[in-house]
Amino acid sequence: MERVLVTEGRTSFFAPVQDENAAFPPGSAPIFYNRRMEANRDATVLFCAAVRPSDYLDAMGATGVRGLRVANESGTPVTINDIDPGAAAEIRRNAGEGVEVTCGDANALMSTRRFDAVDLDPFGTPAPFVDAACRSARRYLCVTATDTAPLCGAHLKAGMRRYFARPMNTDYHSEVGLRILLGFVAREMVKYDRGIEPLFCFAREHFVRLHLRVRRGVRHADRTLGRIGYVMQCTNDIHREEAVGLIPPAAVCPGCGSSLRPIGPLWLGGVNDPDLIGQMAGLLPGMGFGTERYLSRLLPLLAEELPTSSYYDYHEVAKHLRASPPTMAVMLERLRAAGYGATRTHYAGTGVRTDAPADVVEAAVLGV
Ligand code: SAM
Numbered sequence: 369m370e371r372v373l374v375t376e377g378r379t380s381f382f383a384p385v386q387d388e389n390a391a392f393p394p395g396s397a398p399i400f401y402n403r404r405m406e407a408n409r410d411a412t413v414l415f416c417a418a419v420r421p422s423d424y425l426d427a428m429g430a431t432g433v434r435g436l437r438v439a440n441e442s443g444t445p446v447t448i449n450d451i452d453p454g455a456a457a458e459i460r461r462n463a464g465e466g467v468e469v470t471c472g473d474a475n476a477l478m479s480t481r482r483f484d485a486v487d488l489d490p491f492g493t494p495a496p497f498v499d500a501a502c503r504s505a506r507r508y509l510c511v512t513a514t515d516t517a518p519l520c521g522a523h524l525k526a527g528m529r530r531y532f533a534r535p536m537n538t539d540y541h542s543e544v545g546l547r548i549l550l551g552f553v554a555r556e557m558v559k560y561d562r563g564i565e566p567l568f569c570f571a572r573e574h575f576v577r578l579h580l581r582v583r584r585g586v587r588h589a590d591r592t593l594g595r596i597g598y599v600m601q602c603t604n605d606i607h608r609e610e611a612v613g614l615i616p617p618a619a620v621c622p623g624c625g626s627s628l629r630p631i632g633p634l635w636l637g638g639v640n641d642p643d644l645i646g647q648m649a650g651l652l653p654g655m656g657f658g659t660e661r662y663l664s665r666l667l668p669l670l671a672e673e674l675p676t677s678s679y680y681d682y683h684e685v686a687k688h689l690r691a692s693p694p695t696m697a698v699m700l701e702r703l704r705a706a707g708y709g710a711t712r713t714h715y716a717g718t719g720v721r722t723d724a725p726a727d728v729v730e731a732a733v734l735g736v
Contacts, residue, residue: 369398376406377413378656379437381462399455400430400491405512407659408577409434412487412510414655414663415568415579416442418648421485421508425449427474427497428489432459432467435487439467441655444485449477478504488512495530495552502557502582509564511553511578519545519576521631536601536631539681542571542715544599547677549576550635554592563588568648569639570670570714581641597636599677600628606685607726610636610677623726638675645671669714679719686733693718693733702732 426435435448456471521535616630703710708724
């Protein structure tokens with residue numbers, strides 16, 4: 369295997385040379401490495417630098433880049449695992465002193481050992497690994513999903529099989545995907561009388577990334593269960609409402625009278641901890657990340673996002689109303705002047721989060 373020295377952040381390691389003619393280069397090499405996931409890894413290194421776990425498992429290492437970076441750039445003791453002996457050998461070559469490397473099935477490892485932080489970064493869906501990760505993680509659980517089509521409703525049946533939830537391909541589908549994954553992790557966790565608190569969660573391009581705090585005890589498990597519910601969406605217009613609980617209620621759209629369709633079960637409420645995000649923003653300039661510009665825009669957006677469970681793509685609303693959309697600043701100002709909270713969202717440049725009802729959103733678009 370031809371290898372090339374790569375540097376991400378303050379870490380250098382060897383990665384396989386990719387076949388430039390392959391349709392999807394990361395899959396063309398015997399050991400996986402995708403430079404486009406650098407933002408995902410930078411985010412986790414920053415997270416670890418802020419929360420300082422006492423140890424960290426990179427359960428699916430491939431080249432080992434993620435765990436090596438966490439060790440090197442946040443000073444955390446790490447274990448890096450991969451089921452593929454070729455990958456484990458590569459990780460050993462890349463790892464310096466003090467990094468434990470194991471070769472085996474992540475589920476077997478996580479069923480027998482506990483780590484302060486556990487990180488799942490599989491191909492596609494993390495669903496088969498979440499149960500064991502919930503048992504293994506003492507304080508922090510990090511999860512990547514790249515199967516955004518099933519999560520967001522584009523591949524409905526695959527989404528239902530993996531996450532036991534019904535997504536819907538709405539204007540806010542990337543947020544639905546993140547919340548369905550979060551709801552799934554919550555349901556896997558509460559059966560062990562433990563709860564989760566989302567600390568730093570976001571979606572980008574083809575992935576969803578969760579960084580969660582794990583809390584022990586029935587009280588935390590019950591509080592987590594209390595965040596599970598549905599977004600009830602009208603299929604005729606933009607009206608939607610939240611319904612907490614495991615059973616979706618029968619509800620009708622106040623505007624057109626048609627039945628609302630439940631999306632979920634999914635996580636309702638906030639998905640970021642503004643204090644921690646602020647702490648991470650403070651550390652960011654000293655980290656030397658390749659994606660510093662992206663993260664320096666993302667973090668303030670996450671910190672300000674209202675904890676509503678969906679957003680309005682107000683350009684789509686304007687198209688529907690056959691009107692031209694105002695600027696984002698004017699849109700936010702109109703909603704606030706009407707007495708509601710309003711913020712931007714990281715999911716979409718034309719997305720607005722607000723607690724205003726649908727008719728107020730439409731009035732704000734029209735300026736009436
Ligand atoms: N974390 C890596 C990074 O940031 O570059 C990428 C990991 S890659 C997407 C997924 C890896 O999971 C592959 O190297 C594969 O060999 C490994 N894998 C697949 N099934 C596994 C299992 N059951 N247990 C442990 N590793 C597994």
